[in-house]
Amino acid sequence: MTAPTARRTPSTAPSSAGERxxxxxxxxxxVLEGRxxxxxxxxxxxxxxxxxRADAGRIHVLxxxxxxxxTTLLRALQGLVPREAxxxxxxxxxxxxxxxxxxxxxxxxxxxxxxxLGLVQRRxxxxxxxxxPTRPQLTAVADALERVRMLDLRDRPIGEMxxxxxQRVMIARALVRRPSVLLLxxxxxxxxxxxxxxxxxxxxxLAADGCAIIMSTHDLTHALDIADRATLLNRTVIAxxxxxxxxxxxxxxSTFEVGPTSPLLxxxxxxxx
Amino acid sequence: MLTPLDFLSDLTNPLLSFLPKALLISVLSAxxxxxxxxxxxxxGMTFIGDAVAHAVFPGIALAFVLQGSLLLGGLAAGAVTAVxxxxxxxxxxxxxxxxxxxxxxxxxxxxxxxxxxxxxxSGSLTSFLFGSITGIPDSSVVVVAIGSLLVLGILMLLHRDxxxxxxxxxxxxxxxxxxxxxxxxxxxxxxxxVVMSIQTIGNILVIAxxxxxxxxxxxxxxxxxxxxxxxxxxxxxSAVLGIYLSWALDLPTGGVIVLVCTAxxxxxxxxxxxxxxxRRTVGRAPVSAPAA
Numbered sequence: 257m258t259a260p261t262a263r264r265t266p267s268t269a270p271s272s273a274g275e276r277x278x279x280x281x282x283x284x285x286x287v288l289e290g291r292x293x294x295x296x297x298x299x300x301x302x303x304x305x306x307x308x309r310a311d312a313g314r315i316h317v318l319x320x321x322x323x324x325x326x327t328t329l330l331r332a333l334q335g336l337v338p339r340e341a342x343x344x345x346x347x348x349x350x351x352x353x354x355x356x357x358x359x360x361x362x363x364x365x366x367x368x369x370x371x372x373l374g375l376v377q378r379r380x381x382x383x384x385x386x387x388x389p390t391r392p393q394l395t396a397v398a399d400a401l402e403r404v405r406m407l408d409l410r411d412r413p414i415g416e417m418x419x420x421x422x423q424r425v426m427i428a429r430a431l432v433r434r435p436s437v438l439l440l441x442x443x444x445x446x447x448x449x450x451x452x453x454x455x456x457x458x459x460x461x462l463a464a465d466g467c468a469i470i471m472s473t474h475d476l477t478h479a480l481d482i483a484d485r486a487t488l489l490n491r492t493v494i495a496x497x498x499x500x501x502x503x504x505x506x507x508x509x510s511t512f513e514v515g516p517t518s519p520l521l522x523x524x525x526x527x528x529x
Numbered sequence: 530m531l532t533p534l535d536f537l538s539d540l541t542n543p544l545l546s547f548l549p550k551a552l553l554i555s556v557l558s559a560x561x562x563x564x565x566x567x568x569x570x571x572x573g574m575t576f577i578g579d580a581v582a583h584a585v586f587p588g589i590a591l592a593f594v595l596q597g598s599l600l601l602g603g604l605a606a607g608a609v610t611a612v613x614x615x616x617x618x619x620x621x622x623x624x625x626x627x628x629x630x631x632x633x634x635x636x637x638x639x640x641x642x643x644x645x646x647x648x649x650x651s652g653s654l655t656s657f658l659f660g661s662i663t664g665i666p667d668s669s670v671v672v673v674a675i676g677s678l679l680v681l682g683i684l685m686l687l688h689r690d691x692x693x694x695x696x697x698x699x700x701x702x703x704x705x706x707x708x709x710x711x712x713x714x715x716x717x718x719x720x721x722x723v724v725m726s727i728q729t730i731g732n733i734l735v736i737a738x739x740x741x742x743x744x745x746x747x748x749x750x751x752x753x754x755x756x757x758x759x760x761x762x763x764x765x766x767s768a769v770l771g772i773y774l775s776w777a778l779d780l781p782t783g784g785v786i787v788l789v790c791t792a793x794x795x796x797x798x799x800x801x802x803x804x805x806x807x808r809r810t811v812g813r814a815p816v817s818a819p820a821a
Contacts, residue, residue, distance in 0.1 A: 359696060365692065370696065373689060386686060
């Protein structure tokens with residue numbers, strides 16, 4: 257990550273250090289909230305006093321350049337990296353969809369096998385595991401695959417699937433535990449436009465069913481289109497609010513470390529104006 | 530050349546009682562190695578498997594010098610190495626393969642030095658390095674049989690966890706699985722499989738039992754459990770055919786078993802129904818020119 261050397265103060269920055277920018281009131285139930293999270297990795301501070309929340313039925317997009325700390329923030333919310341400061345409150349289970357390049361796609365397993373792995377329990381030496389998945393577990397797997405429209409391909413090896421199909425299998429693996437919040441790390445990366453649109457529709461459907469979603473991305477095209485709320489992150493939270501409220505070009509310049517003539521700003525204008 | 534019927538007759542000959550023992554141990558250890566080997570191949574752990582195979586040598590050598598149990602000696606040394614690889618492998622300063630390389634040659638060198646203090650040093654060394662079908666005590670058959678059941682039982686119990694870690698390490702952590710503990714457990718299972726195989730196939734070639742049947746099976750199937758069953762079948766068949774050919778042609782047992790495994794792999798690589806080279810070459814549809 258390349259942290260900005262001279263961070264400009266956002267014009268809309270309020271006094272709160274954790275979450276700045278436009279304020280927003282919501283009557284949706286908050287199912288996951290991280291406050292003042294700070295994380296160091298390898299002796300370097302990669303996340304500084306970052307706050308974020310997920311509300312039921314809302315899509316919250318986490319935007320920032322490569323190395324901004326988006327993945328670290330998602331991992332910190334799950335307790336997968338040690339926090340130096342901050343606290344996390346959650347209501348219900350968390351479903352996590354990591355980046356697709358973290359997965360060994362040559363592993364000889366089918367879509368159904370992968371989704372079943374979402375149900376693996378921590379009790380390693382429980383001999384009941386030898387009996388295989390129970391009927392309710394099989395039903396949960398089928399439901400999760402149906403929800404992402406992959407039930408027909410349940411017996412196909414993952415190595416033979418397209419990028420979009422693989423992503424939907426990973427989402428089904430997260431959904432099989434019936435989480436109240438879904439954390440998605442760069443779900444659109446490497447996908448063609450039809451696959452991205454299919455995923456966007458899926459995320460809207462999940463949100464309509466009451467699932468809270470936080471998704472990290474540096475791809476703005478679909479993210480801002482479906483976001484109810486966006487957080488701009490570059491090691492710390494630069495701003496947070498509804499996309500239409502994040503019009504100040506300086507916020508985006510500061511987040512993505514680009515100049516005032518960057519094409520990125522024209523792209524942002526198309527979505528936020 | 531000895532016919533298969535002659536071989537069957539020799540197997541039941543009381544004067545050749547070492548032969549059925551060697552066959553049983555070879556078959557059991559080949560099956561166990563093949564099943565564990567599927568995880569080794571899929572995770573790209575071949576170098577770790579080779580390191581563990583070499584690392585059991587000082588334990589076996591020490592047990593030989595002290596006239597203790599070779600299996601337990603090898604298991605202890607291999608388990609120590611497996612734990613060291615898993616723990617030291619988390620270092621950010623050195624890549625895991627460097628640590629494995631250092632431990633592998635260090636342990637193997639220790640084995641050679643220890644073995645040099647034993648009477649009849651050179652003959653024993655050859656036997657350990659290249660395997661032998663003679664001189665296997667009855668107790669070894671019992672230990673290998675129990676050990677095989679234990680390894681296969683643990684693999685069945687931990688199957689989904691090991692698959693979860695192999696497929697997606699980060700997600701396994703997110704599920705709360707003890708990933709480091711599972712890594713150590715897999716390395717210890719590899720060690721047990723290696724130690725059980727060393728008597729007949731030898732220290733140098735045992736890695737082939739871990740890797741070759743599993744690699745051949747991968748060419749034949751896209752599902753994990755069928756891959757494990759296929760690998761076990763290839764390992765078992767190679768052990769039986771290898772012992773027979775070794776006995777019939779008076780050739781080194783370990784070498785012949787490994788050559789049979791290699792031939793099966795070559796056949797699977799060339800003739801595999803979906804991923805074989807022949808299928809991919811012949812089955813490729815000709816590219817037609819687009820219509821104007």
